[in-house]
Amino acid sequence: MSTTPVSTADFELPRVLIARAIEQALAEDLGVRGDLTTDATVPRGTMSTATFGARRAGVISGLAVAEAAFHALDPSVVFEPLVRDGARVAAGSVAARVAGSAHALLTGERVALNFLSHMSGIATLTRRYVDLVAGTRARIVDTRKTTPGLRAFEKYAVRCGGGQNHRSGLYDAILIKDNHIVAAGGIAPALAAARAHAGHMVKIEIEVTSLDELADALKHPVDAVLLDNMEPPMLREAVALVDGRAITEASGGVSLDTVRAIAESGVDLISIGALTHSAPILDLGLDFTPQAG
Structure with missing residues (x-):
């Protein structure tokens, strides 16, 4: 044994x-x-x-x-x-x-x-x-940027390092990204279609790149917002705009040099592809x- x-x-x-x-x-x-x-x-x-x-x-x-x-x-x-x-x-x-x-x-x-x-x-x-964001509310999470065939192992390793896992695959959450928004015809139709399609157990997240897009997204029921490539000052504004109505996730431009400032903006999650791909x-x-x- x-x-x-x-x-x-x-x-x-x-x-x-x-x-x-x-x-x-x-x-x-x-x-x-x-x-x-x-x-x-x-x-x-x-x-x-x-x-x-x-x-x-x-x-x-x-x-x-x-x-x-x-x-x-x-x-x-x-x-x-x-x-x-x-x-x-x-x-x-x-x-x-x-x-x-x-x-x-x-x-x-x-x-x-x-x-x-x-x-x-x-x-x-x-x-x-994880050590660099200690004392803030931010949690470090991974992405789907993993080695084909090894995702479960790499996501397990992230947990061993004190991080948390984002969705495991395309099957366990809805994440509406920029290309989905373009193909669907905009934020409103994308979110409406997602809500109509998803079961009551499925979370819905949408990616936004500006405060205007965030304001549009918040007009609809959404569980999380992915704040893509925003600098810390804009992230702080975004967190204030959300005001607890959804989980806030910062993504893009994250490095060991920038992660602390991003965390201090007040976001809930910081997703980092480099954890697994680099x-x-x-x-x-x-x-x-x-x-x-």
């Missing part, structure tokens, strides 16, 4: 998604010939131990995915997490230990590290943004323990 925590306090990454992603990743890496290097150099039956070390400080995410990479090759591999997903780690610290068949550890190493490093990088960048990996390594004798 795995002892790896697979969730933060309030979010779970389904194991069925992990299993499918690991199967695809291993199939890509092994091809039709398998691990030529390990098969050629390491005798079958060799046992090894190794540690996942953080070479830079950051936030960990994806331990259960890394574990699954080894268990897909050999279920008897022992994976021991030393921290939970969402934990901050210092450079030089150890996040997990793994022990078992050297063949399984070597063959699964890159797949495990690819997921763990990528997800931890997203969690680390997210935490930087986060650098967290440098982690799998280091084998030398065998005595």
